Amino acid sequence: MIDVEKALRDELDALASATGSPDWDEVLVLAGRARVRARRRRAALAALIAATALVVAVATPLGSTIARGLNDFSTWLTGQPGSPVTESEQRAFDETNARSWLGFPAGTKLRRLIRVIDPESGTTIDLLGFRSGGTLCLRLELSGGIRSTTTSCAPLAELRRAGAPARVIIIDRGFGKGTKRAWYGLEQFRAPAIKVTAGIVADGVRSVIVNDRSGKHTLRAVSDAFLYVASNPDVDQRVRRVWVRIGKRLLPVKFAPALTFLSMTPPTQLSVPGPARVERYVRGGKIGWLERYEPRGRSLDIVPAGMRGRVKRHAIFGRVVVPDPSRRVRVALTLSTSRNGGKVTGLCSWWFDRRGGPSGGCAIRSKLFYEGPITSSFGMISGSDQFATVAGLASDDVTRIVAFLANGQRAAVPLADNVFLIDLPRAQLPARLVAYDTAGRVIGVEPVIRDLGGGASPARGRARLFSKAVSPAGSRVELYVGKSTTGGLCMYVRESRGGRPSGNMVSCSGATWEGPSLTLSAYPSMYPDPPVFLVGRVRADVVKVELRFADGARTTIRPKSGFVLCAIAKTHLEEGSELVAVVGRDEQGKPIGSQRFKPPNR
Amino acid sequence: MRLRGTHVSVWHRGASLEQLESLYRQRYEHFVRVAAAITGGAEPGRDAVQHAFATAVSKRKSYRRAGSLEAWLWRIVVNEARRLAREPQLASLEESYEPSANGRVPDELGIRSRIAALPERQRETLFLRYYADLDYRAIAETLGIQVGTVSATLSAAHETLRKLMNEVER
Numbered sequence: 001m002i003d004v005e006k007a008l009r010d011e012l013d014a015l016a017s018a019t020g021s022p023d024w025d026e027v028l029v030l031a032g033r034a035r036v037r038a039r040r041r042r043a044a045l046a047a048l049i050a051a052t053a054l055v056v057a058v059a060t061p062l063g064s065t066i067a068r069g070l071n072d073f074s075t076w077l078t079g080q081p082g083s084p085v086t087e088s089e090q091r092a093f094d095e096t097n098a099r100s101w102l103g104f105p106a107g108t109k110l111r112r113l114i115r116v117i118d119p120e121s122g123t124t125i126d127l128l129g130f131r132s133g134g135t136l137c138l139r140l141e142l143s144g145g146i147r148s149t150t151t152s153c154a155p156l157a158e159l160r161r162a163g164a165p166a167r168v169i170i171i172d173r174g175f176g177k178g179t180k181r182a183w184y185g186l187e188q189f190r191a192p193a194i195k196v197t198a199g200i201v202a203d204g205v206r207s208v209i210v211n212d213r214s215g216k217h218t219l220r221a222v223s224d225a226f227l228y229v230a231s232n233p234d235v236d237q238r239v240r241r242v243w244v245r246i247g248k249r250l251l252p253v254k255f256a257p258a259l260t261f262l263s264m265t266p267p268t269q270l271s272v273p274g275p276a277r278v279e280r281y282v283r284g285g286k287i288g289w290l291e292r293y294e295p296r297g298r299s300l301d302i303v304p305a306g307m308r309g310r311v312k313r314h315a316i317f318g319r320v321v322v323p324d325p326s327r328r329v330r331v332a333l334t335l336s337t338s339r340n341g342g343k344v345t346g347l348c349s350w351w352f353d354r355r356g357g358p359s360g361g362c363a364i365r366s367k368l369f370y371e372g373p374i375t376s377s378f379g380m381i382s383g384s385d386q387f388a389t390v391a392g393l394a395s396d397d398v399t400r401i402v403a404f405l406a407n408g409q410r411a412a413v414p415l416a417d418n419v420f421l422i423d424l425p426r427a428q429l430p431a432r433l434v435a436y437d438t439a440g441r442v443i444g445v446e447p448v449i450r451d452l453g454g455g456a457s458p459a460r461g462r463a464r465l466f467s468k469a470v471s472p473a474g475s476r477v478e479l480y481v482g483k484s485t486t487g488g489l490c491m492y493v494r495e496s497r498g499g500r501p502s503g504n505m506v507s508c509s510g511a512t513w514e515g516p517s518l519t520l521s522a523y524p525s526m527y528p529d530p531p532v533f534l535v536g537r538v539r540a541d542v543v544k545v546e547l548r549f550a551d552g553a554r555t556t557i558r559p560k561s562g563f564v565l566c567a568i569a570k571t572h573l574e575e576g577s578e579l580v581a582v583v584g585r586d587e588q589g590k591p592i593g594s595q596r597f598k599p600p601n602r
Numbered sequence: 603m604r605l606r607g608t609h610v611s612v613w614h615r616g617a618s619l620e621q622l623e624s625l626y627r628q629r630y631e632h633f634v635r636v637a638a639a640i641t642g643g644a645e646p647g648r649d650a651v652q653h654a655f656a657t658a659v660s661k662r663k664s665y666r667r668a669g670s671l672e673a674w675l676w677r678i679v680v681n682e683a684r685r686l687a688r689e690p691q692l693a694s695l696e697e698s699y700e701p702s703a704n705g706r707v708p709d710e711l712g713i714r715s716r717i718a719a720l721p722e723r724q725r726e727t728l729f730l731r732y733y734a735d736l737d738y739r740a741i742a743e744t745l746g747i748q749v750g751t752v753s754a755t756l757s758a759a760h761e762t763l764r765k766l767m768n769e770v771e772r
Contacts, residue, residue, distance in 0.1 A: 250652070
């Protein structure tokens, strides 16, 4: 017989993970109280700007039979939002576009969506939009006080898949030089004159609410888009939350916060779905068409002259291929010899995107797929802050590649001529790429792709000098300490030679200690220099650190509040007597951790 | 005559924002579970709780202390969840997720579908009892029924589920 009460409680446990986290601020917004607060904040200049947004056109011609709904981007996917730009604006775009070999397809039509004027900087911000193949692009054109143009694109496939009521495409993009400054550790940063956040909304959305340090700002959704301009923002002013209002309801919009100069990778708690184990091991794969000198794609001669030399260097054969026709990315694959000529030993891949190029390099042909049938790299080349691009090469063994995202969604990765490329939404990382063979077996699992930002990083405020040391040769290291954004501390190590700073190293931690009991570094750590300084942090229970040298000598130092900084004595800067290891000991002298510093191999 | 500088015991009507926020934070997970069970999804459930508390904030002065504040809030949450359950739902990101069984066979005994088939009052009583851990008196206050009715309703729901599940087991 079944215990009904137990079965019900089990069911409760199954639902327990789906509750999310409380958001009292949102409750107050819904209750209308935040608006009262916002009015009290005179500093909310940006709200004023948003409220005075000049609506250029709201016509949304939609030549589509797809039903309009709250959950889709029909106007974006099948129609044309906003209104056409003027003929001269379109002509200027066409001319610029035609000059680039990575241009948008001819006939791409710009649409005007929203215009906002920032009185403080005297800048007019135009938000334009257009579709280009499989991507949807937002273009910011700034004129007046600040002049700039930038384009950010998002993959339509992802928009179709996600089906959310709004998508942020541009987040906190800074323009111009503002007046506000702030210290973070050892550096002072200056805020931009304006920060722009923009995105698209589904057809039924009437307004968007964004929340940043200056308060909550309600923006009208115009031409199926929204635009938020923060005027003279603070250095660390960033959009933290976004909602859309549909009728009386507010729905939160998922997005990835802007990456900052101080963004560090957080330890992620999210698990990644999808297969993690290989079902058939494939090693030593090849790119057959390249090996057979098949003339796929285009000739290397289409690479602009300024970049062609690098691509053709030592190449005996190569072609330019397009991994995803909807993306402005081209890849030159070449077979190359060593610099001395001889056999074909190298396989090079050169990537070109809107930023120019080429990026990439060469690998030993026989070792390229030595560990698995795909190789990948991770970067931000879509132009949108919301998408991270994963791209790479796949051997002939790979039939398809699937990206598994943290939210359970999966996406087919465009793969052509052994080159793949996909834009993954940062808000849905971590993700994993999985390669399959013709039989549907897993033959490759790439390392988990994690987003940047959100980890412990320097908090606002200047770091203070904690300790300093001078080497026998006169170089100097200073250790500064400041607060971290997660309640812990950041350690800054500044090295200077001949009175001039030669570099800073920053490491931050959370409120609780994680990892090994000793996190010490030897400076410099690179051959041929022997370690001259020992610097770093130790866990609170480490009260003594024993330094061990190659000649058997030992010396002990005491950490100060968990920090260590010492210069190595001159007698231990010679070959055979250098620092090789450290041992951490507790109050009773018991060893509780150690670290080895490999002596230079001379 | 006006009293100054003396402590006067005053009958305060209504609830303070601090009280509401405190209960919201303490019991958020329970509120969302129940609302999710009534609306049929975590996202609309969360939505119902947010809107219910927004209503509570707006109408906090109308709370008359006839019952506990928590029961008053539960009543608003349940009503909001019922209202949302009747509305056609917006598609959301959540609905496009592929459910992960995570090693567990989903709804092995068909319990979710059995609960869904129960009459509304029985379902809500079950949710409040097992998802919110409310006692009979609190359930009665929330649903506006007698304590005895709560007991009878739960008993009937148990009996129905037991029969259905034993059939499955056989």
